[in-house]
Amino acid sequence: MSEPKMEPAGRNEKSFEVSLKRALRMYRQMVRIRHFEERVDNLYKTAQMPGLAHLYIGEEAIAVGVCEALGKADYISSTHRGHGHCLAKGALVGRMFAELLGKKPGYCGGKGGSMHIADPDSGNLGADAIVGASAGVATGAAFTSKKLGLGKVAVAFFGEGALGQGLLYELMNMAALWKLPVLYVCENNMYNEYTRYTETTAGQLEDRPLAFGIQTKRIGGQDVREVYRTAEELVKDVRAGQGPAFLICDTYRYYGHHVGDINRSYYRSKEEEGMWKKERDPIRILGAWLTDTKNVSPETLSKIDKEVREEIESGLEFAKNAPYPDPTEVNANVYAE
Amino acid sequence: MSEPKMEPAGRNEKSFEVSLKRALRMYRQMVRIRHFEERVDNLYKTAQMPGLAHLYIGEEAIAVGVCEALGKADYISSTHRGHGHCLAKGALVGRMFAELLGKKPGYCGGKGGSMHIADPDSGNLGADAIVGASAGVATGAAFTSKKLGLGKVAVAFFGEGALGQGLLYELMNMAALWKLPVLYVCENNMYNEYTRYTETTAGQLEDRPLAFGIQTKRIGGQDVREVYRTAEELVKDVRAGQGPAFLICDTYRYYGHHVGDINRSYYRSKEEEGMWKKERDPIRILGAWLTDTKNVSPETLSKIDKEVREEIESGLEFAKNAPYPDPTEVNANVYAE
Amino acid sequence: MFMQNNQVNDENMREISFAEAIREALAEEMRRDPTVYIMGEDVAEAGTPFKVLLGLVDEFGTERVVDTPISEAGFSAIGVGSAMTGMRPVIDIMFGDFLPLAMEQIVNRAAKIHYMSGGKLRVPIVFRTTLGAGRRSAAQHSQSLHAWFSHIPGLKVAIPSTPYDAKGLWKTAIRDDSPVIFFEDKMMYSLKGLVPDEEYTIPFGLADIKRSGKDITLVATSSMVQVALDAAKKLEEIGLSAEVVDPRTTWPLDKKTLIASAKKTGRVIVIDEGYEQYGVTAELAAVIAEGAFYYLDAPVRRFGAMDVPVPFSPVLEDQTIPSAEQIVEAAKDLCAV
Amino acid sequence: MFMQNNQVNDENMREISFAEAIREALAEEMRRDPTVYIMGEDVAEAGTPFKVLLGLVDEFGTERVVDTPISEAGFSAIGVGSAMTGMRPVIDIMFGDFLPLAMEQIVNRAAKIHYMSGGKLRVPIVFRTTLGAGRRSAAQHSQSLHAWFSHIPGLKVAIPSTPYDAKGLWKTAIRDDSPVIFFEDKMMYSLKGLVPDEEYTIPFGLADIKRSGKDITLVATSSMVQVALDAAKKLEEIGLSAEVVDPRTTWPLDKKTLIASAKKTGRVIVIDEGYEQYGVTAELAAVIAEGAFYYLDAPVRRFGAMDVPVPFSPVLEDQTIPSAEQIVEAAKDLCAV
Ligand SMILES: Cc1ncc(C[n+]2csc(CCOP(=O)(O)OP(=O)(O)O)c2C)c(N)n1
Ligand SMILES: Cc1ncc(C[n+]2csc(CCOP(=O)(O)OP(=O)(O)O)c2C)c(N)n1
Numbered sequence A, B: 001m002s003e004p005k006m007e008p009a010g011r012n013e014k015s016f017e018v019s020l021k022r023a024l025r026m027y028r029q030m031v032r033i034r035h036f037e038e039r040v041d042n043l044y045k046t047a048q049m050p051g052l053a054h055l056y057i058g059e060e061a062i063a064v065g066v067c068e069a070l071g072k073a074d075y076i077s078s079t080h081r082g083h084g085h086c087l088a089k090g091a092l093v094g095r096m097f098a099e100l101l102g103k104k105p106g107y108c109g110g111k112g113g114s115m116h117i118a119d120p121d122s123g124n125l126g127a128d129a130i131v132g133a134s135a136g137v138a139t140g141a142a143f144t145s146k147k148l149g150l151g152k153v154a155v156a157f158f159g160e161g162a163l164g165q166g167l168l169y170e171l172m173n174m175a176a177l178w179k180l181p182v183l184y185v186c187e188n189n190m191y192n193e194y195t196r197y198t199e200t201t202a203g204q205l206e207d208r209p210l211a212f213g214i215q216t217k218r219i220g221g222q223d224v225r226e227v228y229r230t231a232e233e234l235v236k237d238v239r240a241g242q243g244p245a246f247l248i249c250d251t252y253r254y255y256g257h258h259v260g261d262i263n264r265s266y267y268r269s270k271e272e273e274g275m276w277k278k279e280r281d282p283i284r285i286l287g288a289w290l291t292d293t294k295n296v297s298p299e300t301l302s303k304i305d306k307e308v309r310e311e312i313e314s315g316l317e318f319a320k321n322a323p324y325p326d327p328t329e330v331n332a333n334v335y336a337e
Numbered sequence C, D: 001m002f003m004q005n006n007q008v009n010d011e012n013m014r015e016i017s018f019a020e021a022i023r024e025a026l027a028e029e030m031r032r033d034p035t036v037y038i039m040g041e042d043v044a045e046a047g048t049p050f051k052v053l054l055g056l057v058d059e060f061g062t063e064r065v066v067d068t069p070i071s072e073a074g075f076s077a078i079g080v081g082s083a084m085t086g087m088r089p090v091i092d093i094m095f096g097d098f099l100p101l102a103m104e105q106i107v108n109r110a111a112k113i114h115y116m117s118g119g120k121l122r123v124p125i126v127f128r129t130t131l132g133a134g135r136r137s138a139a140q141h142s143q144s145l146h147a148w149f150s151h152i153p154g155l156k157v158a159i160p161s162t163p164y165d166a167k168g169l170w171k172t173a174i175r176d177d178s179p180v181i182f183f184e185d186k187m188m189y190s191l192k193g194l195v196p197d198e199e200y201t202i203p204f205g206l207a208d209i210k211r212s213g214k215d216i217t218l219v220a221t222s223s224m225v226q227v228a229l230d231a232a233k234k235l236e237e238i239g240l241s242a243e244v245v246d247p248r249t250t251w252p253l254d255k256k257t258l259i260a261s262a263k264k265t266g267r268v269i270v271i272d273e274g275y276e277q278y279g280v281t282a283e284l285a286a287v288i289a290e291g292a293f294y295y296l297d298a299p300v301r302r303f304g305a306m307d308v309p310v311p312f313s314p315v316l317e318d319q320t321i322p323s324a325e326q327i328v329e330a331a332k333d334l335c336a337v
């Protein structure tokens, strides 16, 4: 399939206007995800974290822009690359780290780990490590919302690789037939693990949901204002009962498929990586807009950065000092009491 | 979704020209399927057949028209409603009946029954009773053909209900990516069991394959000349290496979902059934063309009818007189020797 | 009529069929709890191919008895997501043979989400499906795959043998906060039995002694309970007193009752309609052989379905299902009569 | 290094890893037979996430080492169809936990087509996948689901424990005309062992005595063989001589060798990394308890994985895998030491 155009036709700066307050909030959220994950990478590299993790760095604008368009009661479901979604929907850094370290105060009491963080209190129905599964959870949540008249929207985050799973098509069909309030957010970071998505995807991504009569938008995923405004419009329609919508955001993961994927040259070039980091970084793009058009001082941004770093460090400290679950916990929660 | 237009735009009588010889052969094949299945229905109703069967009556033009466009070495894969495909590809009536009766000379030695007739000698890779499965078998056969350079085309027959199975989308994606020589034939008889397909299908059927960049045609499935000529064109492209194609034929099953589905008024009307039988019967349509434009005498057609009836009766006689498999057969063929 | 230990008194009992018992349980629970709904292929007007759900749509409407496309994975996924968010779905998988399509949803999601989330999320869902051969439906419509689910921590598996048990277990299944797989033998729907007028439930993990005896224990499940009772009657004629024990749920498993009966009689045959190799009979036999080791006078004998794909031909198929005759022979052998 | 009875002589042996043994076997068979190909996610340049296939694409090209979309059901289906028509596919299912997605293809098609077709069609296919916990990968990436496949007539299941066995069994698997599910423990890839220079194969259904002993038999599979050998060493220190028997294939199962060892020692422990309930240990225990009934001095003890979804936290996960200590304790108990 052909590569996407990075500047989608019809991009109109005007329509991405957001309030200063909102922009600063989104800025802080993106920085939080960035620093959180850099810490995760470091924990892995210094052998302080059990297992692996899939970093979201580079894709922050999507989670933040979409979650900004949601209410707290709205649902999200997430993937193996889920830290960004969890944080954007409202998870606390300390409890996130605790989960990653397999500690008791982690969001899943240490049972889930990086790929399974769930926080129903913030509307997060959990990350799921099976590609495509998040779409099922969100479609089901949308079914509940519709049946019980809750007025909630459910958002499924997944990568473009999930379009390889037949499940997605079964879900899109039913969601469209039954006009379920679900928004599918496809984060097209161009790679399914170590394979470029063009080698695994016939035709155009956007034609898949369109075939089911689903409202579909494809945008660049690096400008959080664009993501937010587009998501906001789609969420409005979805909530109004117009049926599901599908949002494709073209993006890039800066790091490896997971923290252990260090030598990547056999599947992508350093130049490509460098270009995205330099020219399409979501934090820089929003930062530039804030300073250039909103007269926000660089000091204000640095201050945010500093505050976030402190939050991250104290969260990590909390997690490191937290106890492991009691060994007897191993048998608990197999069945609901 | 909206109902299909029965006369697709662009239908052009001229282009459905076929030779007299071919037309007579297709006529005979359709009559064979019709009488074979009427006998099956009768066997069921008189409690002479174990289990159930799903009748193809009304849809004969599709199997016959498509198989007429194939060579003997080309592959087909079939479904629970498979008798027509098997006969059209070259199966013998007697051995078909024998299989339906669970007899030893049946195509599967009595192990398969109505839903699993396989006859590799005629290129029939077998019927499969799981909705959608036929598409996998044919796509795999097309993979072989391409890898080994066999020049064979593989045809998957399935009902419109199979578009509910995610498997189809996974297959279409890979078939399109790898340009596999497979033709998907969707027999849209308007019902998934007891539910009209419009209640189970969002958007338009044809948009599904189109989303994968697959060449797609939707035609009426009752004029065997139209089916044949359309299939012939698609098979040519497929064989030439242009990748998969998708043919949707709108059609109707005259009988129930299976032989035991007698009272159908809760899901479709007698009027609808009558209209199809009267106005869109494939045997009548071809018969009328033969007599009206090719000067074939009604006696010629009656003669075919009579010959076919004799073939069916003697095949049935053969099957009835055939032995059951030896009871020790039950343990054979679990593993290949 | 079976012996049932939980019986109240005969005056308050009605005779109904297995199918009616299931329908009553579902109707009662749907009346009691508005979050209960049924979803699957042809569950509404058609009431499923076996007509077990006939009439439910009249009382509860298509909002709560939901016909789906042929998308077992997709609607199972919606079921799981809806169960996580407040609904109590009954997901109808028409034939047990189609469970493999929904396996990923059942095993990686329904069974694990409660645990993975550290107990925060619950998945109160019931998968309703069938088992059992004997209908001349061949290899893809005759399997009894309950062993698979019994193997997976996080799932419960109900497998009733009488109308009384079916109704009581169904009501428990729907009220359970953990996922349940409910297997109904498709040959048993017209079996009659007594059921009390008043409401009742049957706890999971409680075996039922269908017949008391002292010489040998026959542990049997589902349809095999009837076979065991037949065998017991025949054994009585030759002076052997057989106890018939029905675990009713394979998980949780009432090991205590099984072992106690084995200790009492000293001889055990286990009978189940799943494939014998690595099947339910293996677990039951292993549990008894370990738990009653010092009391057993002979090895535990197992009868599962023959280890072959179920053949179509009646002369073959009938051999694959354990029979009362085989059990009588084995019992005589074990008791050295 | 393990004791291996099939060893030739040390001079013709090389020490290679489990991963290298697998790669060698695949390369040799691909050289020998041009119809053998490998298909799956990231099998080509990436050589799979565990890098086991690294380099094969260099020798055989992307035509025979085929990267796929994330479509386990779809490419398994293509594998089956291609196996039916002359190819010998090795279908790579990255983690055993993803098998449920391919289950329908494996169980309803690969396992049954030979039988359903009365022996006419064959499906010479190998599904390559992993088992085993211990990598801190949590509940959806740590399962050992081989019991499911061992339950299905028509499938063979290989589960090697040494480089020697892995290579020999792999070559047999590829040459087998029936479908094989090949399970590799992902913690064992770097395990070293001796392998002969010359070509060899290991027949299915032949257990291997990894260590002879006379006081107690430890039947162990895959990674648990190492645990059993560790336990045997510890038992030796307290004067107990343990025999370690590795079935190598769970189906076909070498009942004879298992029973003979049990008769010899009179005491048996079976150890397998699948969930204990209704798992492989149940079948092995049941077979031994029946076959060696009159020789056993104590009940057969079973150790499977703990019956919980695999937890993430190391303090929890480590408890779920059978350990040498547990086995030593049980052995002491059984031998009343
Ligand atoms: C069903 C399934 N198949 C394979 C995998 C292994 N796997 C984990 S992530 C991944 C690639 C996913 O790509 P994409 O959906 O684009 O998400 P990304 O990692 O790029 O965010 C694969 C193949 C899996 N987790 N689930
Ligand atoms: C995966 C699967 N789900 C359900 C069924 C039960 N079933 C058999 S035929 C059928 C309807 C098929 O409809 P369609 O594909 O349109 O074919 P038709 O019967 O109309 O020819 C269903 C649901 C099945 N065989 N396989």
Ligand SMILES: [Mg+2]
Pocket: A159, A160, A161, A187, A188, A189, A190, A191, A192, A193
């Ligand atoms: Mg991606």
Ligand SMILES: [Mg+2]
Pocket: B159, B160, B161, B187, B188, B189, B190, B191, B192, B193
């Ligand atoms: Mg149909």
